Amino acid sequence: MAISVSNDSRAYGAGVVQDTDGLGPALPPQPQSIGTPLTGFSPQDLYVGSSGGKPKVVLAQVSPPSGNNVKSSFKDPDYASGANYVLNSPMYSKASPAVQAKVQNDLSTLERSPSYAAASGKMKEMLPKIVGSMSLSGASNPGNKVMNNTVDQVLSGRVTLNLYDQAPNNNPNDPLNASGYTSDSQNIHVNINPQVKNPLFGTIAHETNHALNGDASVLGDSDRFLAEYRAHLASERASGGEPQSPQAQAALQSRVLKMVQSRYPEYPALYNSKSDPSFNAAVDGLNKDLAAGKPVDPEQLRQLYQTAYGSSASSYVSKQQNTDNSK
Numbered sequence: 001m002a003i004s005v006s007n008d009s010r011a012y013g014a015g016v017v018q019d020t021d022g023l024g025p026a027l028p029p030q031p032q033s034i035g036t037p038l039t040g041f042s043p044q045d046l047y048v049g050s051s052g053g054k055p056k057v058v059l060a061q062v063s064p065p066s067g068n069n070v071k072s073s074f075k076d077p078d079y080a081s082g083a084n085y086v087l088n089s090p091m092y093s094k095a096s097p098a099v100q101a102k103v104q105n106d107l108s109t110l111e112r113s114p115s116y117a118a119a120s121g122k123m124k125e126m127l128p129k130i131v132g133s134m135s136l137s138g139a140s141n142p143g144n145k146v147m148n149n150t151v152d153q154v155l156s157g158r159v160t161l162n163l164y165d166q167a168p169n170n171n172p173n174d175p176l177n178a179s180g181y182t183s184d185s186q187n188i189h190v191n192i193n194p195q196v197k198n199p200l201f202g203t204i205a206h207e208t209n210h211a212l213n214g215d216a217s218v219l220g221d222s223d224r225f226l227a228e229y230r231a232h233l234a235s236e237r238a239s240g241g242e243p244q245s246p247q248a249q250a251a252l253q254s255r256v257l258k259m260v261q262s263r264y265p266e267y268p269a270l271y272n273s274k275s276d277p278s279f280n281a282a283v284d285g286l287n288k289d290l291a292a293g294k295p296v297d298p299e300q301l302r303q304l305y306q307t308a309y310g311s312s313a314s315s316y317v318s319k320q321q322n323t324d325n326s327k
């Protein structure tokens with residue numbers, strides 16, 4: 001894949017949004033108080049990466065296909081193997097008939113989707129394992145809007161999920177050296193390598209959020225900060241659960257803000273340079289509200305930008321944000 005990359009900002013080369021999160025330390029497990037915890041999955045199950053130093057590739061708590069329970073409705077044997085990985089899982093067998101029917105229907109839809117058409121080799125088996133596990137998790141946790149919306153966007157073909165497998169290699173100019181990236185408004189690319197420490201479902205939600213918001217266009221650092229705050233929040237909501245109370249929302253947003261600041265040093269650098277007073281004013285507004293325990297969702301942050309930049313606000317800032325991956 002030929003992608004030109006420049007490392008002068010996160011506006012990588014040919015409009016590629018790169019997320020280097022996979023190179024950093026694993027996120028701590030989601031505190032239970034942040035949101036409504038996902039049921040049926042422990043936080044560790046959502047990580048495709050290593051755990052305690054040992055490689056851990058876990059999608060759902062599943063057993064290998066048992067042979068006598070193989071569904072035959074899938075055309076491709078590789079796809080059927082991946083789908084049956086989900087359909088033979090203990091979590092699936094414990095699910096309600098309605099959830100089971102939803103997952104089976106989603107797996108049939110997925111086999112006709114652009115994401116399946118784009119899959120080759122072992123990804124023909126990995127795609128139904130991963131998206132089927134997300135479907136099962138989402139259907140079992142209907143309150144998790146980001147998770148369920150993300151599955152819908154992949155199934156409808158609005159977003160094409162391209163899977164790849166590349167070990168992190170310490171090359172900051174390599175767009176594949178990441179947990180995922182978004183190459184245009186439709187295509188997202190997610191690394192399933194076991195050494196990537198990010199939660200897989202979260203990365204898929206994160207990159208879907210970038211695609212839906214048109215973030216693959218070249219943005220300045222100020223706008224990209226807004227984009228990463230929003231996409232990281234989508235990732236945390238999908239993998240850790242949906243916060244209910246305003247206090248829990250503000251706590252999660254504070255954590256996401258710290259994460260974005262530590263992972264993308266250009267944003268603290270821009271702030272500290274004081275070269276863009278409007279950016280500093282918007283960030284100060286964000287910090288002030290979060291410090292007071294008041295939630296600032298990405299749409300509210302966008303409005304802080306509009307106030308701070310006034311008539312010089314970018315066209316990006318004038319568009320409403322898609323925060324939950326809805327249609």
Ligand SMILES: [Zn+2]
Pocket residue numbers: 017018019206210227228231232
């Ligand atoms: Zn991102």
